[in-house]
Amino acid sequence: MFRKSMISALSVAAITLGGVGSASASDCTVKLGAILPVSGPMGQVGERISATGQFAVDQFNEAGGVKGCDVKYVLRDTQGQSTIGVDAAKSLVDIEGVQALIGAVSSGVSLPVLTSVSVPSKITQVSCCSSSESFTALAKEGKTDGYWFRTYSTNRSQAAMGALLTANSGFKKTAVIYVNTDFGVGLAKRYAADIVKLGGSISSMVAYNESQQSYRAEVTTALQGDPDSLFLVAFPVDGSTLTREWLALGGTGNLIVNNSLRSSDYFEAVGSKHLQKLQGYDSAQPRIPSVANFNEMFEERFDGPPNGPGLHSVYDAVTVVLLAMEASDEITGENIRDNIRIVTAADGEEVYPGPEGIKRAKELLAAGKSIRYVGATGGLQFDQNGDVQAPKMTWKLVGDENVETGYFTTEEIADLIKKLDD
Amino acid sequence: MIGLISYLIFFLILALSFGIAVLGLNLQWGYTGLFNAGVAGFIAIGGYTMAILTGPSRDAVLGGFEMPFVVGLIGAMIASGIGAYIVGLATLRLKGEYLAVATFGIAVSIQLVCLNWEYLTGGTLGLIGIPNPSKDLATGPLAQNAVYLGIVIVIGGIAFWALERIVKSPWGRMLKAIREDEGAAASLGKSPVRVRLESFILGCMLMGLAGALLTAFIGYISPSDFLPIVTFQIWTMLIVGGSANNRGALLGAVLVWGVWTSSGFVISKFIPAEIQAQGGALQAILIGLILVVTLLMRPRGLIGEEKHVSRHASL
Incomplete structure (x- = not known):
């Protein structure tokens, strides 16, 4: 019974792996990994955050996806446990081949994922919700190599x-x-x-x-x-x-x-x-039309206002990562890391959430201009430690x-x- | 293909590290009949000892010893052994469910101490920057993880070999005698309390060793890693693999960890995106179902107990 389920899991893995190789040639998809606690003690919060992440991906796809490819949002549950989260992240990186990870929610999961998966594998990790000061400390020691960002203020x-x-x-x-x-x-x-x-x-x-x-x-x-x-x-x-x-x-x-x-x-x-x-x-x-716009889009999709922790910040985490992918010649964790700075450049032209804003952003990026994404949490300004300051x-x-x-x-x-x- | 290999190496590092803790629990429950429901607590002691002994210096937190990895491992075993000695003296006169409740309470207490004793453990912020020895031995994540897996296999192999020797020794047979009939063992001049304490300490030292290996690999430790669910996971591994069999313990560790993690993979693969967020509940149901089915079909685990007799005895 166990052997069978293991074998079937492994063969699924093998098929997927084969799929990645052939996919890039014909119908292209770009994968974005998400590690969020959709069950366990944080399950209620995590479910809404995850659905909002999916919403951000859908909007990006409406605007034509990343480099003409559909973005696939691959969610894995951490169950709020660090070992499960670390394993999920590693499997997303190694088997699914994702170059960027969204998550996790609690710092106790995000941090081990960062130190044991993201940094060694050169994967950009953007959390919607982890607030611990340990990340800033780690970044100051130079141990994140710049792969850590968060859209949630400290x-x-x-x-x-x-x-x-x-x-x-x-x-x-x-x-x-x-x-x-x-x-x-x-x-x-x-x-x-x-x-x-x-x-x-x-x-x-x-x-x-x-x-x-x-x-x-x-x-x-x-x-x-x-x-x-x-x-x-x-x-x-x-x-x-x-x-x-x-x-x-x-x-x-x-x-x-x-x-x-x-x-x-x-x-x-x-x-x-x-x-x-x-x-x-x-x-x-912030009181800019685009944000009211985000709230309207959100209400339309979910029949309720975006009240609750992490919803605005996960939307921005996803969108910033996808914009950085769009700006990359080749989609690698390293390029995403560097281009997050380009799509949130202080002197860039402002672009807003939603399919229209993303289309505009893509045009500007294609023309080689730097942009400043002003998102659901306002103008995102990452400092050198990957921390964000928000209104x-x-x-x-x-x-x-x-x-x-x-x-x-x-x-x-x-x-x-x-x-x-x- | 590289990706799959890389993931499997990573998977085995975690699974076999848990396997060492399962070996410890097997000595206690499988061979001696001690219901230790405090596994997470002893893994925590080992993990924190490793983090403190080998980690960098920190503001307002004990540390800065920067000792070698091996010292961390030995220190973790000693610390969890001492912890087990103290706990054992207090609780080992209890039996069965009473011992389970007592050890469960102790594990919860250890976790709360980790959460609150900031000078020692960094409190809720945890301890960062714990060195991973493979970083000095190889370059690139794949090679580093392969080296670390080698370390885990060697250490796990030594533990396995030693336990196999131990349980086949007269001392090992005494454990079983006490498990089966304490009165009879006592009537032959054995001291059940003392032997139970020895077995308990030795098992907990292995749990501490597992904690140290996991901590050095992950590079970070925090109290949220040692919630009672960890104890439940280790127990599941032992029950599924087969208690009173060291091979079963290791097999159970790999299989249960495999099911636990691959169920997440399967769900993210086959459940439509719109209801992915509910996938977590499905995963819990799946794991529970597999457990129940195993218990119904193979109540003694996948590999049951082996018969051990003295090699000097003629059958």
């Missing part, structure tokens, strides 16, 4: 936004409850340092571990010291458990939440009527409606961070 700017929102609301004593992952710990620590500089203070810092039935103990600890506000760093499922218990035990309704909680799952699970004093921040969709927005709930309350440009964020770091 913890640094998120912490600054959370702190700014807290200080501007006049809160003086804030409790912090954060998810005990690299994302949560990094963000909460930065936030604690930032809020003090903006004149606030921390009453308690409480980490919680994911997927528990109840967080009564954590909430009780956080309630000590009589905080006037709560900064909550969580994901929708655990976040709603925490918020319900926080409110039930008498916690203040003055909530500041991270961008992952800007999700209808969360609002519905807690009940919007209990969240009328909630505020949050997120990567902004931010703040939001709150009015009734069931998610309303934008403020907008911060990339420059404003950079100034804020500079002020906080001094």
